[in-house]
Amino acid sequence: MEKILITGGAGFVGLAMARRLLDEGHQVDLLDNMARGQADQDLLALLAKPRARLIEADLTDPRAFLGLDKDYDLIFHLAAVIGVRNVMNHPDKVLYVNAISNLNLFEFAKGMPRLRRLVFSSTSEIYAGTLHHHGLPLPTPEDVPLALLDIQSPRTTYMLSKMYGESICFNYGRTHGIPFTILRFHNVYGPRMGFQHVVPEMFLKIARDSRVEVASPTHTRAMCYIDDAVDMSLRAARAQEAQGQVLNVGNPDQEVSILRLVETVAKVLGRDIETVPMPDTPGSPARRCPDISRIVALTGFRPRVDLEQGIRLTYDWYKHRLDKPHE
Ligand SMILES: NC(=O)c1ccc[n+]([C@@H]2O[C@H](COP(=O)([O-])OP(=O)(O)OC[C@H]3O[C@@H](n4cnc5c(N)ncnc54)[C@H](O)[C@@H]3O)[C@@H](O)[C@H]2O)c1
Numbered sequence: 001m002e003k004i005l006i007t008g009g010a011g012f013v014g015l016a017m018a019r020r021l022l023d024e025g026h027q028v029d030l031l032d033n034m035a036r037g038q039a040d041q042d043l044l045a046l047l048a049k050p051r052a053r054l055i056e057a058d059l060t061d062p063r064a065f066l067g068l069d070k071d072y073d074l075i076f077h078l079a080a081v082i083g084v085r086n087v088m089n090h091p092d093k094v095l096y097v098n099a100i101s102n103l104n105l106f107e108f109a110k111g112m113p114r115l116r117r118l119v120f121s122s123t124s125e126i127y128a129g130t131l132h133h134h135g136l137p138l139p140t141p142e143d144v145p146l147a148l149l150d151i152q153s154p155r156t157t158y159m160l161s162k163m164y165g166e167s168i169c170f171n172y173g174r175t176h177g178i179p180f181t182i183l184r185f186h187n188v189y190g191p192r193m194g195f196q197h198v199v200p201e202m203f204l205k206i207a208r209d210s211r212v213e214v215a216s217p218t219h220t221r222a223m224c225y226i227d228d229a230v231d232m233s234l235r236a237a238r239a240q241e242a243q244g245q246v247l248n249v250g251n252p253d254q255e256v257s258i259l260r261l262v263e264t265v266a267k268v269l270g271r272d273i274e275t276v277p278m279p280d281t282p283g284s285p286a287r288r289c290p291d292i293s294r295i296v297a298l299t300g301f302r303p304r305v306d307l308e309q310g311i312r313l314t315y316d317w318y319k320h321r322l323d324k325p326h327e
Contacts, residue, residue, distance in 0.1 A: 001051075002026045003114075005072045007059060007105065008079030010043055011036055012193045013121070013185070016226045017076060017233065019046055027051040029069075032079065033058040042192055059101035065108040074237050075118045077105055082158065083196055091154035098161030106172040117179050117237045120169050124186040124250070124288055125159045131285055139222075139291035142184065142246045155283065166246065173244065181242045183233055186250030186290045189310065190226030191317030198258065199311065202265040203318050206273060212266075215278040217259040222289045224251035225310035228303035232292075235299035242298045248290035251303040254310075255289045261307070268311045 004021055008014045009030025018028045030046075034056060039047075047054055057064035059079050081090070081097045102120075109118050127140055129147035136144060146163060149156045169180040189199045205212055232249045236242045256264070259275060266273045280286075296302050305313070 002073040003029075003069070003071060005029045005031060005068070005075045007031045007075070007077045007101070008121075010034060010039070010054070011078060012190070013188060013226070013229065013233075014076070014078045015042060015046060015192065016190065016230050017078075018052065020230050020234065022046070022049050022052055025051075027053075029053045029055055029072075031055045031057055031059070031064070031068075035081070036194070040192075059104055060097055062104055062107075065104065068108070070112055071114050072112060073114050073116050075105070075109060075115065076121070076233070076237070077102070077118060078121045080121070080161070083194075085196060087158045088154050091157040094157040095161055098158075099164055102161075102165045102168050106168050106176075106178065109178050110172075110176045112178075115179065117181055117243065118169075118173075119233065119237050120165055120180060120182045122162045122166055122182050122184045122246075123159070124184055124248075124290065126162050126166075126184060127288075128159055128285065129156075137291075138287055139252050139289040140248070141291040142248055142294060170244075179243045181236050181244070182246040183236060183249045184246065184290070185229060186224060186248060186288065187221045188224045188226055188229040188249070190314050193226075193314075198261065199265065199314060200318055202262055203269070203315060204322060206262075206266050206269050206271050207322050210272060211274050211276060212262060213276045213278045214259055214262050216280045216284045217262075217275070217277045218257055218286070219280065219284055220255050220257050220287045220289065221261070222250050222252045222255040223261065223307055223310065224249065224254070224303055225305035225313065227313075228305050231301055232295055232299060232303065235301050236295055239298045242295075245294070245298070247295040247298070248292050249295065250290035250292060251305075252289050252292060253303065254305075254307045255287075256307055264307050264311050265315075268308065268315050 010032035
């Protein structure tokens with residue numbers, strides 16, 4: 001049995017990871033400040049399982065760590081302020097919370113005798129500056145040089161906070177002997193991801209109207225179902241050779257246009273729709289697709305869930321909740 005800490009454990013990715021780890025028989029502590037809202041049925045059901053514990057605490061407060069155990073085998077650091085709305089309206093909070101949380105967590109991880117891996121969750125957004133200024137190879141490998149978008153723009157704060165987090169991994173990791181792996185997540189979707197993403201937005205729109213406006217219809221995204229992202233992450237955390245590595249997590253086999261994504265949602269909902277192409281969203285990359293050959297080589301795992309199957313599984317969760325959309 002492993003003892004595992006998941007920061008941001010009450011969030012979308014964190015809860016899915018916790019569920020899998022508890023099913024495998026491990027002990028899982030979820031640390032979260034509940035910024036996403038009250039405990040919902042999914043979280044309560046998870047906490048009813050043996051060996052699950054919720055620690056309500058804010059990672060920006062060093063006192064949050066005082067009562068924590070020091071004998072974790074694995075730490076998944078998922079807590080962060082994310083999302084376009086936060087980034088545009090509260091860029092100061094994105095910088096503060098993400099930077100201070102990362103520093104505090106690495107301070108906490110110093111000298112932990114049993115710790116085999118601290119997994120840091122980074123993002124595909126980290127490639128946005130390189131794409132804008134220099135262009136990117138697609139699918140994109142991890143070792144392209146990184147660049148920033150406009151330093152004055154609020155949008156830059158999120159990617160900058162993740163670059164800073166990656167730098168902390170390398171430099172605290174090396175200096176203090178903290179074993180780490182950096183995962184750059186690309187377009188992960190699934191149940192309980194909130195309502196601020198294209199998939200649940202389309203569930204809402206298509207359930208209400210047969211005429212659907214589609215912005216950036218030809219832009220493509222590689223859509224990775226949450227179960228595949230969890231599999232890749234857990235395997236990377238345990239793969240000896242993934243120590244000290246940066247790894248893309250995503251599903252290039254399911255790279256689809258936004259139009260095809262919308263049509264797939266309509267198919268799953270059994271609705272005939274008329275799609276109306278709209279202008280491209282400013283700042284939206286025409287194509288985003290990870291090269292995952294490194295993580296596949298290290299873990300032997302390739303994502304399996306195709307888009308239609310993933311949308312079906314996601315809709316099974318959302319269909320009972322469309323009348324009361326929340327964050
Ligand atoms: N979902 C994706 O497709 C995706 C893509 C790229 C990167 N990521 C990264 O993966 C991680 C998890 O993403 P998610 O989609 O599950 O996000 P999420 O918002 O659902 O979960 C983040 C959790 O962190 C918690 N949190 C925020 N600030 C905190 C603090 N100061 N102290 C303690 N807890 C705090 C929130 O309450 C929330 O439950 C994030 O770091 C995100 O940047 C996700």
